[in-house]
Amino acid sequence: MRALRVQTKVLIVDDDPIVTQLIKDTLGKAGFSVTVLHDPGKALAFAQELRPDIILIDRIMPVMDGCELCRKIRENHHTAHLPILMLTSRSETADVIAGLEAGADDYLCKPFEPLELVARLRALLRRIQQERYTNPLSGLSGNPAVEKEIKERILSGEKFAVLYIDIDNFKSYNDTYGFLQGDEVIKFLAEILVSTVDKKGTPNDFLGHIGGDDFLVITLPQKVEDICHHLITVFDEGIQRFYSKEDWERGYVLTVDRKNREQLFPIISLSIAVVSNEHRKIDSHWVVGEIAAELKKYAKTFPGSIFVKDLRRK
Template sequence: MQKVQNTKNAKVLVVDDDRFMLRVIEDCLHKEGFSVDSATDFNSAMDKIYQSTPDIILLDVVLPKLNGYEICRLLRNDTRTSHVPIIMLTSKVQVEDKVAGLEAGADDYITKPFDTLELVARVRTHLRRAKQEKSFNPLTGLPGNILIEEEIKQRLADGSVFAVLYLDLDNFKAYNDVYGFLKGDEVIKFVAHLLNKNVKEHGNLGDFVGHIGGDDFISITSIDRVDIICKSIISQFDSTISLFYSSEDRRRGYIITRDRTNQETEFPLMTISIAIVSNENRFIDSHWQVAEIAAEMKKYAKSKLGSVYVKDRRNR
């Protein structure tokens, strides 16, 4: 059976006081390329978890001292381990037992004796799901830095000509200081919607939209789509953003808060700056180079008044 990529580095911790069962599971997962560690009781399990957080935990229900349900609750209530997938292992077949495991915070439940192929499939499924969840921004649901990096690397490897749009809000920090992070989050979600909408309407089928973090976004499209996407985003942003301000601030055209030197300062309503990096006229060999060029172009864009988009036209 073909192995799924990236399982070689996945760390699995098996917690079971049945040493024969431990050997069976360890042998099965080792053969599939997983890195496997084991523990037979609560203390050894917690020591290993906190020494090196596993990517997934297989947890038996019947254990000395604390049972699997209690351990599962502890792990779910600890910020260091709350994100780790947990599959409960047990010989109990009653529905009530399965419900108890799921209510304790388990992600899945496998009854002994089990088919090793099913066990491997479930482990892979939860590892894949956990990786996907970590790869998406929780606020906007857009792909985050891991997937952004992979997408740029893939475009470079394919040798395709593309344009990367880096979007950044101007005066967003001042807005957050005055209106609070909840209102700031609404602005972030609005920008995510705006970017997604315009790339879908004016871009290509395979175009990419991602959320770097905070008020920084990215899109990857073709050279011929850049102008229409940017112009449409700027037009819709400028015509809508004032609605996120109070009537008084809209009327004045600015907000008042303190700057980095603690001086009371007037900040204009938010605008949007878009920096475009392309390999149309220059050779780009890494995602790091894309980021470096984008940082330069964003600085240039933010030096201009109002919402703008700027292109890197250099050929080297």
């Protein structure tokens, strides 16, 4: 049995029945599932119920214009994430700016070519999807992309190694220096990950930011040691600038808890767990995650930055 293809749902909010019918016909032929709403006052509630993939909004409408509707959609946490393409007969720069500042993601002036409308919709959907796959702090691919990449590597049957990278004692660092400084450490690690893979990896290597202080690199088994050694060296040398002179020279962070007890926290370091199908078969991304969790737990029993490889053959 063939799997049914899920259609992209488009909600059109426009008071002109002639224009909306033209758009509906055009998008319907292109494979979109289209719903038309002529009353902008009902659009917010309708969007919450329909959950469209994208909304087309006319700029000029009675009672509520397109900019006002855009703002209402962006202010509602159920609909704030929905991409919006604004349609208008006004092409002046001020009108375009007003629509974008109100929350529209893109702008298309009437009259427009049907093929251009379809192309703009697809391009906007691709861009939004890519943004959702990217971690906003590091700029690296996020969890959905990471999972997809691991699955594809497994299906390819080729040899690969996954490096799971975690910052040790990061919570205590955040508690002491604040989350904004913690974010700078995350950005620093992301930057040296990119430069390390550029220098020591291959053009087909993949970098991901799983979330928080957890990162991932997918490379070839023979590249693992060079990448890990270089990454640890650069991180350990560069992390000094994120500490006060006193903490760095002392070699640990000294804090006092709510019960006035002193607590000592080591300088942050890296634990890297290396999972590979070089010596054992891996047939699921879940297995990769389970092995990595086990290895990271083991790596954290050692002081300082370290990488550990899974050398088991079963």
